[in-house]
Amino acid sequence: MTARIFVPGDSGALALGADKVARALADGLAERGLDAEIVRNGSRGLYWLEPMVEVETERGRIAYGPVAPADVPALLAGDLLAGGDHALRLGDPEEIPFLKRQSRLTFARCGITDPLSLDDYRAHGGLAGLEKAVAMTPAAIVDQVTESGLRGRGGAGFPTGIKWKTVLATTDARKYIVCNADEGDSGTFADRMIMEGDPFVLIEGMAIAGIATGATKGYVYLRSEYPHAIRVMDAAIAIARTAGILGASVLGSPNAFDIEVRVGAGAYVCGEETSLLESLEGKRGQVRAKPPLPAHKGLFGRPTVVNNVISLASVPVIMDKGAAFYRDFGMGRSRGTIPIQIAGNVRHGGLFEAGFGLTLGEIVDEIGGGTATGRPVKAVQVGGPLGAYFPRALFDTPFDYEAFAAKDGLIGHAGIVVFDDTADMLKQARFAMEFCAVESCGKCTPCRIGSVRGVEVIDKIAAGEAPDTQIALVSDLCNTMKFGSLCALGGFTPYPVMSALTHFPEDFRPRAMNEAAE
Numbered sequence: 293m294t295a296r297i298f299v300p301g302d303s304g305a306l307a308l309g310a311d312k313v314a315r316a317l318a319d320g321l322a323e324r325g326l327d328a329e330i331v332r333n334g335s336r337g338l339y340w341l342e343p344m345v346e347v348e349t350e351r352g353r354i355a356y357g358p359v360a361p362a363d364v365p366a367l368l369a370g371d372l373l374a375g376g377d378h379a380l381r382l383g384d385p386e387e388i389p390f391l392k393r394q395s396r397l398t399f400a401r402c403g404i405t406d407p408l409s410l411d412d413y414r415a416h417g418g419l420a421g422l423e424k425a426v427a428m429t430p431a432a433i434v435d436q437v438t439e440s441g442l443r444g445r446g447g448a449g450f451p452t453g454i455k456w457k458t459v460l461a462t463t464d465a466r467k468y469i470v471c472n473a474d475e476g477d478s479g480t481f482a483d484r485m486i487m488e489g490d491p492f493v494l495i496e497g498m499a500i501a502g503i504a505t506g507a508t509k510g511y512v513y514l515r516s517e518y519p520h521a522i523r524v525m526d527a528a529i530a531i532a533r534t535a536g537i538l539g540a541s542v543l544g545s546p547n548a549f550d551i552e553v554r555v556g557a558g559a560y561v562c563g564e565e566t567s568l569l570e571s572l573e574g575k576r577g578q579v580r581a582k583p584p585l586p587a588h589k590g591l592f593g594r595p596t597v598v599n600n601v602i603s604l605a606s607v608p609v610i611m612d613k614g615a616a617f618y619r620d621f622g623m624g625r626s627r628g629t630i631p632i633q634i635a636g637n638v639r640h641g642g643l644f645e646a647g648f649g650l651t652l653g654e655i656v657d658e659i660g661g662g663t664a665t666g667r668p669v670k671a672v673q674v675g676g677p678l679g680a681y682f683p684r685a686l687f688d689t690p691f692d693y694e695a696f697a698a699k700d701g702l703i704g705h706a707g708i709v710v711f712d713d714t715a716d717m718l719k720q721a722r723f724a725m726e727f728c729a730v731e732s733c734g735k736c737t738p739c740r741i742g743s744v745r746g747v748e749v750i751d752k753i754a755a756g757e758a759p760d761t762q763i764a765l766v767s768d769l770c771n772t773m774k775f776g777s778l779c780a781l782g783g784f785t786p787y788p789v790m791s792a793l794t795h796f797p798e799d800f801r802p803r804a805m806n807e808a809a810e
Contacts, residue, residue, distance in 0.1 A: 294327050295373040298346040298353075300403065301332030302488050303520045304481060309360065310343040316361040317345070320368045328373055334489015336403030337643030338390055346385060349375040355385040390640060390659065395621060397629050398606045399645050402489040408527055410535055413492045419537070421611030425500045426545040430460055433504035437607060439615035441627025446472055446563075446600030447675070447704045447780065449626075449693045452607075455597055458587040459505040462595040467507035469498050469549075470572065470591060470598045473514045473521070474556060474563045477676025479635035480707035482643060483601035487514075487521040490605075491528035492537075495551060497604035499542055500611055501597055502549035510551040511591070513568050515558045525553050560731040564779045565598040567733060578733040579779040600705070602631060621647035626692045634660045636673075636709035653687030656710055667712040671796070673720075675704025677727050678784035680791035681717065700791065702784065717796035721766075722750040724788040728781060739782025742773045746789065753800055763793065763800060 299305075299314040314330055321328050335342060344357035345367075354375035356367060363380060370376040382388060385403075396402075405412035413419065425433050438453025459467055471494065475483040486494055498510045514522050529551050532538045540548045559577045561567045566580035569591050590596025606628060610618045619627045626648035632655060635641050639661030656662070656672055663669055671681040680701035682689065689699055696703050711720075725746035734740045746769055753762045770786035777783040793800060 294329050296329050296331055296348040297372070298331050298333045298348075298403075300335040300343060301407075301520070302335035303484060303518070304339050305335050305342040305344075306520070308339070308342045308358070312361045313343045313345065313359050313364065316364040317368075320364050324368060326368070326373060331406050333405065334402045334407050334485060336385060336391060337399070337485060338388065338640070339642045340640050341382065341388075344382070344385070347372055347375055349373075351375060352384060355382040355388070356380040357382055390642065390644070393659070394645050395629050395647055396645050397609045397618070397621070398493070398602060399486070399490070399631060399643065400609070401493065402485055405490065407489055407491055407524055408531060410492065410531060413490075417612065418492055418608075419496060419543075421608035422496045422499055422537070422543060425503055425611050426543050426547060430504050430506060433500065433611070434460055436615045437504070437610060440610045440618040441615075441622070441625070442603065442606055442610060442618065443626070443693070444600055445602035445606070445630065445705070447702070449703065452599060452603055455587055455599070456501065456505050458585070459507070459595045459597050462588065464595050466509075466592075466594045467505055468591045468594055468596040469501045469505070469507045469510040470565075470569065470596055471498055471510065471512045471601060471604055472563065472565060472568055472598055473512050473518075473601050474568060475518075475601070475705070476515065476558070476560045476563050477678075477705045477707050479673075479709040480633050480676060480705045481635075482631040482633055482706070484518055484521050485631075485643060486601055486605050487518070488524050491524050492532065493605045493608055494525075494601055495528060495532050495537065497607040498551055499537065499549050500607050501599065501604060503542065503545075503547045505595075505597055507595075507597065508548045508550070510549065511572060512551060512553045513562075513572055514553055514555050515562075516555050517558050522553060522555060529553065559733075560727075561733045561779070561781050564781065567779070568598065569596065576733075578735045581778060623647070623649040623690060623692055624694055626694070630691065630703070630706050632691065633705075633707040634710070635707065637663045637665055637712050638710040639664050648690070648692050650691050651687060652682060652689050652691065652708075653684075655691065655708065656687065660710060663710060663712045665712050665714075667714065669710060670713040670715050671711045671717065671720075671792075673709045673711070673788065674707070675702040675787075676707055677724060678702075678780065678787055679704055679707075680787040681711075681720065681795060682791070683795040685795070700787065700794075702787065717792040717799040718750065718754055721789045721792040721800075722747060722754070724785055724792075725750060728785040732781060736776070736778040736782060738773045738776035739778070739785075742769055742777075742782065743785060745769060746773075746785075759800065766793065
C-alpha cells in the first residue's frame, strides 16, 4: 500500500519552508525507491512546529516537526514511513497538548484532509449538513441556525440567524450571499486557514445560506494578498460545480446556487460590509450610510447576506449535529466555538479553537506559553488593530463578547497579539491613529480628519509639549471619532488609543520625567 506523507501547503507553513521540505522528501523518496504519496494538506495551526510533517502508519498518523530540508535524509533513514524514531518525532498529533485541549468543530478537518479531495471531505463528515439542508424548508434552516446561537465571527457578533431571516423575508427575485474573506486584522489568519485547508466547508456553508434565504448566487470577496487562498478556492469551486454541489441543482435538489471568487486590492476598510459591497460592484471602497441595511438593499441593490468566512464555515456542523449540539459550547450569549488566533511575541503562536469562556490569562500564559522573549507580558491586543490593549490586571476576563465589551474591549475576529514589557504604548497608540489615517476611505470627517489630528497630538505628547492638555485633547478627539464615524474603522480606533492611555499612563509621561522617576 502506498504510504501517505502530509506536508502543509498552507501559507504560514510555506513561509516557514514547507515547499523546500516537500521537494527534499520527493527527491529522497525517489533516490531510495520508496513508494509514498506526498499530500499537501492544510496546517493544523501549530505554527511554532511548522513545517510539521505527518505520515500515515498502521498505528495512525505520526507527526514530526519543525522539519527542515536538511532533516529529511535522517528522517527517511530512520524509517519515516513507519513512524520511526527521530529527535523531531512528536508522536500522535492529536495528543499534542495544544491540539488535545481544543474543541475543533469548524476546523475539524483542517490539517487532516487533502483540501481539494472531495472523497477526503466526505470521508470526514463533509456535506452531511448540506444533505440535511436540501430536505428542509428555508425557514427550518434559518430556525436551526438561529437556535444554535451562532453570531458573526467577523467582528460585530451580530446573530447570524436574524440576518438570514431578514433576507428570507424579502420578496425580491434576486438575492445574494457574500462571504467577507477580506481578512485584514493584525494577528488573524483563521479565514485563510479555512480557505487553504478546508475550502469545501466554506462552499457548503454558503450553499446552505443560499438555500435558507432564497439566494442563488454567492461571492467570496478575497484580498489580493492571499494568492494561495485564491488559487485553492477557485479550484475547489470548480470541483464542487463538477460534482453537482454547486450549479442549477444543488445535490440534485430544486435549489440553484453558484459561487464566484472576487479579488479586492487589499483596502482595510473593505472589511466593512458596505465598503465591500461597493468594491464588489466595481466602485471605490467607501462606506455606505445605513439604512438601508444590506439585508434589504445590498449588492446591486438586492437583499444580501454578508457573513464572515468562519460564520459560514460553522454552519455545516450546526446543520449536521443540530442547534443544541453547537449551543452546548460557550457561555452567556456567546455560543459555539471561536477560533482564537494567537500571535505576536508569544512562544506557541497558532490557531486554538475552543468554546467561549477561556480567560485571557489562560490563552496567553497556558496555551500561548507566555512571551517568546521570556520577558513579562505587558499587554495583549485583542480584536486586530482596532482592538483594546488589555494589561495583566484584566487577564481574568473571559473570552466572551459581552465580557470584553464590559471592559471597553472587543473580540472582533478573535486575533490576539502579545507584547512584552519593552513595548511602548504611546507608540502603539500613535500607530492606531496613523493606521486609521492611512486606511480611512475618507467619507466621514471624524475618521478622515480626526485620525490625522490624533497623530499630531500624540506626537506633541511624545515631545513633552503640554502633555496634560494634549491627553485631554486626545480623549475628546476619541469621543468624537467613536460616536461620529460612519463605520467601525473610525469608531473603533479609540479603543486601542484610550486603553493604552487608561492602562499604561506611565508611557504617556514626558520621557525626561520617566527617566527621573526611575
